[in-house]
Amino acid sequence: MRVSTLLLLCCLGAVPLTVTAAAGDSIQGIPVIDRLDVESLESGKLHRLYFESVEMGSGQRWYVPVMVAKGAKPGRRVLLVAGVHGDELTPVATVHEVFRKLDPTKLAGSVIGIVGINRPGIEYVTRTWPIKNLGTTWINPNRVFPGKETGNSVERQAWLVMEKLVKGNVDVAVDMHTGGNGADFALFIFAYAGDAESLALADLFPVDQIKRDPGLEGTFEYALVKAGIPALTLELGGPRGYEPDMVKAGVEGIDNVLAHYGVTGQKVGRTAATVNAFRGNALVDVVADTGGFVEYLVELNDAVKEGQPLAIQRNAFGDLVQEYTAPAAGRVAIRGTDAIRERGSDIATILTNQPDCPPEGCPYPGYE
Ligand SMILES: [Zn+2]
Structure with a gap:
């Protein structure tokens, strides 16, 4: 073996080759x-980009679709995120609907949309990343x-x-999710209470419920x-399908965010105050404590009293095996949808x- 080959083998083994997108790819x-650099993009235009992200097991890369509506004038840069969980697709429709209405020639600032950070999750319609x-x-x-x-x-x-897309490009962000398979979420916001601007951001959305929240380690929001x-x-709302009412509500709130920060030049419309959003400081789970077939007695966003029946559960012969009641007064934020629990x-x-x-607010580890 020639010395040069030996050297090459030694160095290939020791130094990871990081091949990234070449200019013009x-x-x-x-x-x-x-990496994204909103500043360097042409103003007054809509840009569609593929972000070359992590490599798969074969070494080939995942490419994440990124849209940037770069305003004709400078201003605040608002990030909209869908698809951190790959089966939560109403957020995708929400990003699409917001972008459909944007005219970059009339914007002061930019809107950045990321669809499907969890690339395999999107492809296989699953919450997690295998x-x-x-x-x-x-x-x-x-x-x-x-x-x-x-x-x-x-x-x-x-x-x-975080390092190549977000930092240096984003002033404010909305990360969109839904419930998971078998349990739907209401029109709901986790509002981080450690930051006044994040709390004010939540107030711009005409949602049903807002939770004052200490943040959860590991979430994109935190x-x-x-x-x-x-x-x-x-x-x-729920996973997998598009829910038109939820898309409409998401777009209405995001329109307010863009108006509030002067990006679109429009006026803020209905907010959390307008719709008298229910505000809470804790989410309390009621989970099945046995197996069986469940009949739900409440709907999402129903007001419930402490002790009010939420669901009954029967065995395979139809006998009642369990009854579930509300542990506290409040609103139904998440509700099961599957009959088998x-x-x-x-x-x-x-x-x-x-x-x-x-x-x-109290922590809630069950963040969607
Ligand atoms: Zn989620």
Whole structure:
């Protein structure tokens, strides 16, 4: 073996080759970027880009669709995110609808849309991101932010998004989600109470419910606010399908955000105050404590009293085996949709006000 080959082998082994998008790369005519720089994009135009993100098991890359409506005039830069969870698709329709109405020649500032940070999740319509480790391991992407440069695929994806897409490009952010399979979410906001601007952002949305929240480590929202970017998590109904009423409500709130920050020059319309949104400081889960077939007795956003029946559960012979009641007064924030409820799965979650919560609200680890 020649010395030069030996040297090459030694160095290839020791130094990871990081091949990123070359200047001028494109996929089907759409430019490929390995970092976003909104400042450098042409003003008064809509830009469609593919963000070259983390590599798959084969070494090939995932490409995340990014849209930027770069205003003719400078101003605030608003980020809209869909698809951190891959089966939450009403947020995708919401981003599309917002962008359909934008005219970059009339904007002061920019709107950035990211559709499908969780690329495999979008392709296979699943909440989690499967990585090829110990067979397949399913990872919740909304628990790994702000990510890790040297982490697994999902952790690195989160790191790439934070470092190469978000930082330096975003002034305020809306991360959109829905409930998961078997349980739908109301029109709901997790409002981070540690930051006045994030709280004010939540007030711009004419939603049914707002939870005052201390933030949850690992969520995209919490990573954003920790990076100094006011943000919220907006929940828009159930997974998989498009829910037109939720799209409409999401767009209405985002229109207000763009108006509030002077991006569109329009006026703020209906807000949380207009619709008298229910505000709470705690989410309390009611979970199945046995298996069986469930009949739900309440709907999403119903006002419930403490002790009010939420659901009954029967065995395979039709006998009543369990009754579930509201542990506190409040609103139904999450409600099961599947008739089969295994032990531990969600029957309903109530947004309530608990006197023993700290001022920033009680934590809720079940963030969607
Ligand atoms: Zn989600």
